[in-house]
Amino acid sequence: DSELRNFIGKSVIYPPEAIKKGIKGKVFVSFVVSKNGSVTGAKIERGVDPLIDAEALRVVNAMPKWSPGKDKGKIVAVQYTIPINFALK
Helix, strand or coil: CHHHHHHHHHHCCCCHHHHHHCCCEEEEEEEEECCCCCEEEEEEEECCCHHHHHHHHHHHHCCCCCCCEEECCEEECEEEEEEEEECCC
16 A cells, blocks of 8 residues: 555656646546456546646556465456545645
């Protein structure tokens, strides 16, 4: 969980146009961690504005491979939904 937060924090590039317009908020992105650990099917579940929604999708699609999920000892695909917070100082 902390590695995920660190990755997101280091990877998000706040779009300059969104900063100018004062766009902020929490974007919820869902995705599936496949059996081989890759991130697939990323989509916006609850967006704020197309400018920061696109950045949230870019970051999720750029995530490195995860450890795949397991159910009763068997490797399975797992769906996640994460919030990515865009805040202005």
